[in-house]
Amino acid sequence: MMMSKRTIVITGGAGILGQAVARRAMDRGDQVVLVDRAPITDQIELAGDVRVGGVDLTDPQSAADAFAGIAEMCGGIDALLNIAGGFVWETLDDGSVDSWERMFAINLRTAVVASKAALPWLMKSDAGRIVNVGAAGALKSDMGMGAYAASKAGVARLTESLSRELLGKVTVNAVLPSVIDTPTNRADMPDADPSDWVAPDDLAAAMLFLASEEARAITGALLPVTGRV
DSSP states (O other): OOTTSOEEEEETTTSHHHHHHHHHHHHTTOEEEEEOSSOOTTOTTSSOSEEEOSOOTTSHHHHHHHHHHHHHHHTOOOEEEEOOOOOOOOOTTTSOTHHHHHHIIIIIIHHHHHHHHHHHHHTTSTTEEEEEEOOGGGTSOOTTOHHHHHHHHHHHHHHHHHHHHTTTTEEEEEEEESOBOOHHHHHHOTTSOGGGSBOHHHHHHHHHHHTSGGGTTOOSOEEEEOTTO
16 A cells, blocks of 8 residues: 555445545545444455454544554545435424434544544544534424434534634534435435435545645634535
8 A cells, every 4th residue: 555645534424425525535545444333344446555444443442453553554534534324204293302312423433433533643644534424404403304314413523622622733614415325325315315415425525625734724614615505
């Protein structure tokens, strides 16, 4: 591997957005590490230089072991893109209280745990970057989106707080997408016009800009990426 490359770690790297980011990052010459809960280590069809599967990002020890191994293998970590997460549409009346805990675990806790695990190496980088995925719906929620929006509001507050904590050491920003154009969303909303939504590649471009040297003066930003929604 070329140690002169910037090393970018993508959580949820096997997903649609994770792969869009990975392809763009590789095209620009970065060394890309995919981290996922799924067993992706041998899935060579995935875009990415290194694939680290079986990582539970809700477990601090699992994350710490994974990131230490990545840093040793790649000579450090320069950027962390926290994409791992999930979505549920569920009203409070008909839904489960457990859904709230699940949304906080997979959307907020994963970002907290991964960021903490990566910090020792990000702070050693000449241009350490964290880019989180929030949600436009966290600014003003709608029916059935309470648990999801609340967890993503937590991501926004994490982004703001951590940007101040790491001021002058690591920049911390977040993108706030509306609806992302994925096969799942198309299936769930068959009457909608996907051309109004955010293409994964467009969201990937925004995230990689925030992870770039050109964005060195930007920290604590919550960047709306909402297409025509």
